[in-house]
Amino acid sequence: MVKFAVIVFPGTNCDFETVEAIKRAGGEAERVWYKQSVKDYDGVVIPGGFSYADYLRAGAIAARQKVMEEIRELAEEGRPILGICNGFQILTEANLLPGALRPNKIPRFLCKWVHLKVVDVETPFTYLYEEGEVVRMPIAHAEGNYYIDNPSKVRIVFQYSDEKGSITEEANPNGSVLNIAGVTNKQGNVLGMMPHPERASDRFLGSEDGLKVFKSIVEWMKK
Amino acid sequence: MFPQEEKLIRERLGREPNDVERAMLEVMWSEHVSYKSSRKWLKLLPTKNEHVVLGPGEDAGIIKFDDKTWIVIGIESHNHPSAVEPYGGAATGVGGIVRDILCMGARPIALLDPIRFGPLEKEKNRYLFEYVVKGISDYGNRIGVPTVGGETEFDESLDNYTLVNVACVGIMKPEHLVHSYVTEPGLKLIIVGNRTGRDGIHGVTFASEELSENAEEEDRSAVQIPDPFTEKLLIEATLEAVYTGKVRALKDLGGGGLTCAASEMVGKRGFGAIIYADKVLLREPGMTPLEVMISESQERMLFAVRPEDVEELARIFEKYELEWSVVGEVIEEPKFIVYWKGSKVAELPIDLLTEVPTIEWPMKEYKIEEEVGIPRISLQEAFEKVWRSPNIVAKRWIWEQYDHEVQGRTVVKPGFDSAVLKINEEYGIAITADGNPNHCYLNPYHGAMGLVAEVVRNLVSVGAKPLALVDNLNFASPERPEVYWSFAETVKGLADAAKAFNLAYVSGNVSFYNEIVDKPIKPTPVVAGVGKVKLSKIPKGPNKGDVVTLVGETKRELGGSELYRVLGIRKGIAPRVNLEVERKNAESILRLINASLVSFVHDLSRGGLLVALAEVAALFNVGMEVTIKTDMNPVEFAFSESHGRYLVVLPERKLEEAREITDLKVIGRIIGSNSFSVKINDEVLLWNLDKLKDVYWNTLYRLMD
Numbered sequence: 005m006v007k008f009a010v011i012v013f014p015g016t017n018c019d020f021e022t023v024e025a026i027k028r029a030g031g032e033a034e035r036v037w038y039k040q041s042v043k044d045y046d047g048v049v050i051p052g053g054f055s056y057a058d059y060l061r062a063g064a065i066a067a068r069q070k071v072m073e074e075i076r077e078l079a080e081e082g083r084p085i086l087g088i089c090n091g092f093q094i095l096t097e098a099n100l101l102p103g104a105l106r107p108n109k110i111p112r113f114l115c116k117w118v119h120l121k122v123v124d125v126e127t128p129f130t131y132l133y134e135e136g137e138v139v140r141m142p143i144a145h146a147e148g149n150y151y152i153d154n155p156s157k158v159r160i161v162f163q164y165s166d167e168k169g170s171i172t173e174e175a176n177p178n179g180s181v182l183n184i185a186g187v188t189n190k191q192g193n194v195l196g197m198m199p200h201p202e203r204a205s206d207r208f209l210g211s212e213d214g215l216k217v218f219k220s221i222v223e224w225m226k227k
Numbered sequence: 228m229f230p231q232e233e234k235l236i237r238e239r240l241g242r243e244p245n246d247v248e249r250a251m252l253e254v255m256w257s258e259h260v261s262y263k264s265s266r267k268w269l270k271l272l273p274t275k276n277e278h279v280v281l282g283p284g285e286d287a288g289i290i291k292f293d294d295k296t297w298i299v300i301g302i303e304s305h306n307h308p309s310a311v312e313p314y315g316g317a318a319t320g321v322g323g324i325v326r327d328i329l330c331m332g333a334r335p336i337a338l339l340d341p342i343r344f345g346p347l348e349k350e351k352n353r354y355l356f357e358y359v360v361k362g363i364s365d366y367g368n369r370i371g372v373p374t375v376g377g378e379t380e381f382d383e384s385l386d387n388y389t390l391v392n393v394a395c396v397g398i399m400k401p402e403h404l405v406h407s408y409v410t411e412p413g414l415k416l417i418i419v420g421n422r423t424g425r426d427g428i429h430g431v432t433f434a435s436e437e438l439s440e441n442a443e444e445e446d447r448s449a450v451q452i453p454d455p456f457t458e459k460l461l462i463e464a465t466l467e468a469v470y471t472g473k474v475r476a477l478k479d480l481g482g483g484g485l486t487c488a489a490s491e492m493v494g495k496r497g498f499g500a501i502i503y504a505d506k507v508l509l510r511e512p513g514m515t516p517l518e519v520m521i522s523e524s525q526e527r528m529l530f531a532v533r534p535e536d537v538e539e540l541a542r543i544f545e546k547y548e549l550e551w552s553v554v555g556e557v558i559e560e561p562k563f564i565v566y567w568k569g570s571k572v573a574e575l576p577i578d579l580l581t582e583v584p585t586i587e588w589p590m591k592e593y594k595i596e597e598e599v600g601i602p603r604i605s606l607q608e609a610f611e612k613v614w615r616s617p618n619i620v621a622k623r624w625i626w627e628q629y630d631h632e633v634q635g636r637t638v639v640k641p642g643f644d645s646a647v648l649k650i651n652e653e654y655g656i657a658i659t660a661d662g663n664p665n666h667c668y669l670n671p672y673h674g675a676m677g678l679v680a681e682v683v684r685n686l687v688s689v690g691a692k693p694l695a696l697v698d699n700l701n702f703a704s705p706e707r708p709e710v711y712w713s714f715a716e717t718v719k720g721l722a723d724a725a726k727a728f729n730l731a732y733v734s735g736n737v738s739f740y741n742e743i744v745d746k747p748i749k750p751t752p753v754v755a756g757v758g759k760v761k762l763s764k765i766p767k768g769p770n771k772g773d774v775v776t777l778v779g780e781t782k783r784e785l786g787g788s789e790l791y792r793v794l795g796i797r798k799g800i801a802p803r804v805n806l807e808v809e810r811k812n813a814e815s816i817l818r819l820i821n822a823s824l825v826s827f828v829h830d831l832s833r834g835g836l837l838v839a840l841a842e843v844a845a846l847f848n849v850g851m852e853v854t855i856k857t858d859m860n861p862v863e864f865a866f867s868e869s870h871g872r873y874l875v876v877l878p879e880r881k882l883e884e885a886r887e888i889t890d891l892k893v894i895g896r897i898i899g900s901n902s903f904s905v906k907i908n909d910e911v912l913l914w915n916l917d918k919l920k921d922v923y924w925n926t927l928y929r930l931m932d
Contacts, residue, residue: 014548015456017371021635037546052633054369057456110932113364113628144368144630203632208649208762210640 006225009036009045011075011091013066018052018088018202025202029218031225038071046225047084048075050091052144052200062105062147063093072098084128084221085194089145092186092196101189101196103152108145109179115144117210118177120185120199121165127192128224130161132216138169139213141199143177143185148198150180150187162186162197228256232584239579247565247573250517251486251580258435258739260483261583264705265737268718276731278694285407286327286478287397288733290695292759297404298656299333299397302697302755304738307434308450309362309391313355317342317362317391318453319427322525324395325372326479329462330528332405332469333397336634337648338367340377340393341660341699341753345386347617347930352381355389357931362453363393364628369455370462374629375637375646377660381617382792384664388438388743392699392736394660394755398650403469408495409476409531409557416489416500416555417537418480419544420461420527424510427451427523431482437704438743457526457549464547465528468540476531486520486580488529489555490563494581499562502555504572516567531557590715591708596669596786596800601860604794606910609862610837612793615922617930619789619834621845624927638762642846644685644830647760655762657691660755663833665787666868668749670801671713674787675720675752677802680809680870682756683728684830687813688873690765690820691758696725698735698754703747705739713750721752727806728813730756764820766827768847769876769897773826775843775853776882776891779812779872781836783863789834790866802868809871815889816873822888824881831872837865837905837912839874840895844903845923850916853895853905861907 008026012019012035019035026033026049033049042048056065066072072094079085079100087095095101108114117140122133133139152158162185166175176183178198186197201214228236236252237243244252258264274282280297281289287301305320321338328335340363345352367374372395430451468474478488485507493500504516510524532540537553544551558564563580565573602609613619626641638655639647645657661681667674679696686693698721703710725732741748769775785791786799819825827847831839844851857864875891885891895905903919905912 015369015459017369017459017633018635021633024635053371054456054459057369059456112361113368113630115630115632116627142632144632200632203635206635206649208638208655209632209635210638 005032006046006222007032008047008049009034009042010049010051011036011038011071013038013055015055015057016051016053022049022051022202025205025215026218028205029215029222031218031222038069042071042074047221048078050087050094052089052091055090055094063090063097066094067097076100079194082191082193086129087196088200089198092198093147095194095196100194101187102157103150105147106149106151107147108149113146114177115142116177117142118199119165119167119175120162121169121171123163124159124161127161127188127195129195129217129220131224132220136169138165138167140211141201141204141214143199145198148178148180150184152181155182158187159190159192160184161188161195228253232256236579245573247517247520248575250521251573254431254483254486254521255490255580256583257431259431260487262737263583263586264588264739267585267587268715271718271722272732273722273725274731276729279731279733282731282733283735286330288695288697289331290733290757292650295400296650297399297401298757299328299331299399300394300697300757301327301734302392302394302699303736304699304701305391306389306701306738306741307438309359309389310438310743312450313358313389314362315450315453317359318366319451319525320391320393321363321366322453322458323481324393325370325458326481326528328395328397329465330407330477330479331399332403333399334466335372335395335397336636337396337658338372338374338393339658339660339755340374341662342377343380343385343390345388346381346383349386351387353931359389359391360625360628366453366455368630370459371633373631373633373637375631376641376658378662379622379625382664384749390701390741390751392753394697396658396757405469405474405477407476407478407492409493409498410496412498412557412559414475414531414557415534415537415553416557417530417532417551418507418527418554419530419549419551421454421457421524422508422510422550423519423522423524425514425518425522428518428521430523435740437740440744451523451525454526460547460549461526461528464544464549467543471539473532473536473540474530475533478529480527480529482523484521484523490577490580492529492531493557494577497561499558499560499577500555501558501564501566503566505568506552506554508550508552516565516572520565588705588711589708590712592712593709597798599796599799601863602794602796604862606861606865606907606912609790609866610912613789613834613838613866614841615926616789616793617927619838620922620926621924622927623924624931639689639765644688645691647689647765649762653762655760657686657689657758657760658755659685660753661685662751662753664749664751665792666801667717667752669787669799671716671750672720673801673803675717676724676804677870678752678754679721679724680804681832682754683813684873686756686758687816688828688830689760691760692817693728693730693756693758695733696730696754696756698732698752700737701741701748701751701753702739703742707747710747717750717752724804724806727810766820766825769827769843769849771897771899773876773897774879774882774893775851775895775897776875776893777872778875778889778891780869781864781867781872782869783859784867784869785863788866788868802870804870812871812873818888819875819885824885825875825877827876829874831874832868835866835868840905841903841919843874843876844916845920848920850898850900850902851895852898855894855907857908861910864907
């Protein structure tokens with residue numbers, strides 16, 4: 005069985021539903037308080053929320069906790085690391101992913117459903133998607149405006165698009181470079197994404213498109 | 228406190244209370260804490276039915292959802308603080324009601340925010356609106372409790388003021404119930420969470436008076452400081468502590484601070500307490516015992532635990548990096564004793580704090596209802612005005628700022644009649660909140676009945692069977708005879724309507740003295756309701772070719788309507804509720820939905836039929852063609868706010884079967900083209916669908932950004 009640690013920092017608030025989504029996808033998952041070790045897990049998910057209340061900068065304090073060193077080692081071993089929303093912010097603050105998440109172009113919190121185009125299906129997180137597939141997931145953040153000086157440093161995985169898959173300015177909810185919604189490192193085993201796949205993993209909640217992220221990792225790990 | 232109350236206290240005490248005692252008594256005898264002007268009337272409300280596990284009397288009410296699940300619900304107002312400091316006032320309102328739910332042993336899963344302001348044309352009102360929303364957003368989002376609904380209203384009568392009510396819903400297992408009172412002496416009292424500071428001193432006494440012109444400067448220190456980060460940790464730590472089974476009683480420190488929480492916790496079953504006020508962890512030096520006892524610093528919980536369990540629970544608090552200290556103990560003797568550095572600074576009989584005599588104010592009936600002629604205005608013109616009203620347009624500008632998806636339960640999102648939250652793989656709860664001060668102002672009794680009717684309509688429209696209600700009664704000073712009369716009428720209306728639906732009020736809140744510089748607010752009761760819904764039965768939305776039908780009778784009832792409001796007409800006769808018809812129609816709607824006969828149901832309320840039709844078009848991006856023949860004036864028919872009515876959209880082939888359940892009048896059809904056309908007798912309204920949607924979805928952004 006593939007077993008994930010879902011890290012809980014003080015202020016994390018998407019941990020329960022993320023565990024639920026991984027289980028739905030056929031994996032195992034446990035909430036792990038940030039002071040515990042994650043060494044024995046097959047992969048790590050850093051879920052959304054407001055770790056340390058976004059004090060200093062979103063993700064900045066969590067990125068400097070000891071558990072992040074362990075996560076860095078796991079990442080170097082090639083194990084899958086997924087950061088969702090605040091988790092993505094933490095991954096950039098910890099330099100596990102390049103770039104930064106700036107305040108939204110309209111500088112306030114924005115919770116809405118968006119369309120995403122899946123542009124890289126060679127990663128452990130996306131290999132069950134079709135290339136160019138358009139999916140629906142919700143976003144919920146105030147700092148999701150991804151900036152990177154040289155986009156060739158990352159692999160772009162998800163881009164905000166319209167429902168037909170066109171990458172337009174109108175479809176970009178936060179002003180991110182190239183409509184980026186999610187990127188991985190070059191190796192493809194560390195994914196950061198602003199949309200919440202765990203909130204799109206249940207037929208009653210508006211979409212099951214996000215469940216494929218978790219199914220992909222679980223299946224990939226079994227290979 | 229009033230002079231006669233001070234006299235009574237002196238008599239019962241046999242001496243003058245000292246300063247600390249006086250401050251504690253002032254807090255406990257305040258209207259906000261004691262409900263002294265309202266208690267007598269609130270007894271009229273039904274509080275029991277087969278769904279109720281725990282009615283009013285503790286921090287929140289509990290309803291049975293199924294054998295393994297209870298639903299906890301409460302509602303609170305934070306009007307005075309929000310009017311003075313909208314961001315902190317609204318945020319701490321959220322924090323307070325969340326802790327009320329938490330202290331029953333439940334996980335908070337949703338918030339509803341009914342909020343009211345003056346017209347947005349004025350900068351001050353826009354400021355209050357923007358920062359109330361931001362306060363709710365920053366707090367609710369950070370603690371990870373989705374804000375899934377509420378309502379927002381703008382009315383001239385609230386110029387420079389705001390009414391901020393917050394309802395919270397929680398979920399729990401029966402075995403985790405913790406009461407807010409102790410049943411044994413010897414327990415240790417522990418405060419967990421934030422340190423105690425000088426914020427919120429005299430918060431409840433300030434909330435029990437009218438605001439003066441200079442309230443913004445004078446009363447800022449009475450508003451508490453929000454800290455959602457600590458609240459989130461407190462939620463997790465408290466639940467983990469509750470799951471040990473070792474918490475004997477639990478209350479949050481809210482209005483009235485430690486004095487209120489501790490005295491109510493021990494006094495309810497006749498015990499007493501010794502408080503060592505100097506053991507309370509403080510945020511700033513130099514605080515006096517008086518300040519410590521009545522500070523309303525937020526994010527603090529009061530636990531009662533057996534001495535041998537203190538250590539185990541302390542380990543949980545420390546895991547979450549929360550500070551805690553033992554501040555006192557429960558004693559057999561019914562006294563409330565406060566020590567400060569070894570000397571006794573207060574000693575009062577517990578019942579002097581917790582049993583406050585009721586007050587009955589003089590009443591004076593008012594009659595302002597009178598017939599008004601039908602306004603001379605075309606259907607086109609009238610719709611143009613009403614459809615652009617901030618009371619009618621979509622509130623997306625607000626709910627986009629709320630994380631309404633966190634926790635992964637939100638099945639029906641904001642913007643519909645009720646929000647629905649998933650509870651298990653088969654069932655969910657529907658929740659909604661409604662107020663209508665314009666109806667209530669014209670006729671408090673029928674206005675109040677109308678709210679209950681509307682709550683029921685909103686619940687059944689998504690397929691939910693109503694389970695229970697909570698009420699938040701926002702009024703001006705009870706010392707005004709007309710206001711006190713309208714309060715009593717309101718409670719009678721709420722009671723009669725709930726009884727007709729066999730519904731009970733499981734919790735509630737009263738907020739008096741809502742006036743600024745001698746300008747009283749309209750009677751503004753708000754009712755929130757919760758229902759149980761089978762997730763697979765929720766109507767999904769209209770389809771092209773469906774017929775649009777109307778259930779219920781439209782009467783000549785424009786009094787208090789949105790049309791009258793936008794036209795500046797303040798008179799009229801409030802719509803009447805026919806409880807028998809209302810109940811029958813609600814049952815029929817549930818039967819239609821459960822038989823899977825309908826595509827969509829929408830209740831008719833503010834703005835009447837025409838607004839309801841346009842909302843369906845705008846919400847689902849569908850064209851519509853409607854033709855109505857009536858004996859009434861077309862404008863009156865289109866905007867009447869008669870109760871008991873629903874729009875039901877369904878496939879034509881199911882019409883016959885549906886008509887075996889209830890009478891559906893076909894009035895139109897969902898069409899593929901990009902137009903919204905309504906013909907009533909000879910009057911025609913024709914709008915392009917894109918324009919209709921643009922006004923609906925974007926008006927609030929244009930007003931605010």
